[in-house]
Amino acid sequence: MSKVTSKTAELTGTIVAAHGRHYLADVGDAQSPEFLQCVTRGKKTNVAVGDIVHLKRTSNDQAVIEKIAERSTLLYRSDQYKSKLLAANITRLFIVVATEPSFADDLVSRALVACEAAGVEAHLILNKVDVEALLPRARERAGLYAGLGYPLHEVSAKADPEGTVATLTPLLLGQSSIFIGQSGMGKSSMINLLVPDADIAVREISEALDTGKHTTTFTRLYKLPGGGQIIDSPGFQEFGLYHLTEGMLERAFIEFKPFLGGCKYYNCRHLAEPQCAILGAVEEGKIAKIRHELYAQLLHESAQTLY
Numbered sequence: 001m002s003k004v005t006s007k008t009a010e011l012t013g014t015i016v017a018a019h020g021r022h023y024l025a026d027v028g029d030a031q032s033p034e035f036l037q038c039v040t041r042g043k044k045t046n047v048a049v050g051d052i053v054h055l056k057r058t059s060n061d062q063a064v065i066e067k068i069a070e071r072s073t074l075l076y077r078s079d080q081y082k083s084k085l086l087a088a089n090i091t092r093l094f095i096v097v098a099t100e101p102s103f104a105d106d107l108v109s110r111a112l113v114a115c116e117a118a119g120v121e122a123h124l125i126l127n128k129v130d131v132e133a134l135l136p137r138a139r140e141r142a143g144l145y146a147g148l149g150y151p152l153h154e155v156s157a158k159a160d161p162e163g164t165v166a167t168l169t170p171l172l173l174g175q176s177s178i179f180i181g182q183s184g185m186g187k188s189s190m191i192n193l194l195v196p197d198a199d200i201a202v203r204e205i206s207e208a209l210d211t212g213k214h215t216t217t218f219t220r221l222y223k224l225p226g227g228g229q230i231i232d233s234p235g236f237q238e239f240g241l242y243h244l245t246e247g248m249l250e251r252a253f254i255e256f257k258p259f260l261g262g263c264k265y266y267n268c269r270h271l272a273e274p275q276c277a278i279l280g281a282v283e284e285g286k287i288a289k290i291r292h293e294l295y296a297q298l299l300h301e302s303a304q305t306l307y
């Protein structure tokens, strides 16, 4: 196959922002981005931030998405009992929690389940470790996840910005990362430290996206000067887990793994069945009760889905 090199050649770009059916692709490089407004053919809305797309330029700053390259991973967000695309080709997800305000275990575990199901490596960042009075409790709570094998990094974006950058930069190199966190955890402070001129980049993206209103509440991708990219998803994105089957759910709780297959009934749902290995492990304290409760809740939610 010969490569097309004419001026009308197809372009390859990365989707850096999505807002409704408006997409923005970057066809430049890390040093000099070049944004093209993109539309899909027909009414397709199956494009996600992080997608590598093949484009056909239709004007100086516009293009049509011809093809989406095969994705290595895909994360979904929840939208009223439906899963919608959140981000594609993510290799690493960072859940930002803090000493204050208090974080929700439920949301942390949902993110972890989404990662396990998608094949994305999950890390936790405990921010605001300068708030010493609340540190022991926060450490203990975050420790539940560290104990499961998820790396936990302690930082203080405000009190120790240099240390925060030094801790996080090596974790981002060459990765396609996404940061998620409940409001107030310090995710924006962290992104601003890691992405030089993030504010300017958002304004540029917002203008190029041209949605009519100058919103900054869209998922966007920043290319890092040292290689790698960061996706920031404003607001807390609840993960869409409705597409997970029961079999996928039980495997998405990593601490269940040693016990799967040990139940009396091969089709055990680990809810109330006799001689269930999972329930036995919960009883013995080998599986945390709150994790099993979330598993039961997710099973219930997936059964509510009507399609």
Ligand SMILES: Nc1nc2c(ncn2[C@@H]2O[C@H](COP(=O)(O)OP(=O)(O)OP(=O)(O)O)[C@@H](O)[C@H]2O)c(=O)[nH]1
Pocket: 127, 128, 129, 130, 131, 155, 156, 157, 158, 159, 160, 181, 182, 183, 184, 185, 186, 187, 188, 189, 190, 235
């Ligand atoms: N004590 C302390 N405060 C911090 C630290 N990092 C951020 N904060 C503060 O926490 C508050 C929330 O920080 P943001 O960066 O806006 O948090 P966010 O998670 O992006 O929150 P939203 O913008 O609501 O999504 C701000 O008042 C920050 O100044 C830290 O390391 N220590």
Ligand SMILES: [Zn+2]
Pocket: 263, 264, 268, 269, 270, 271, 273, 275, 276, 277, 278, 279
């Ligand atoms: Zn069981």
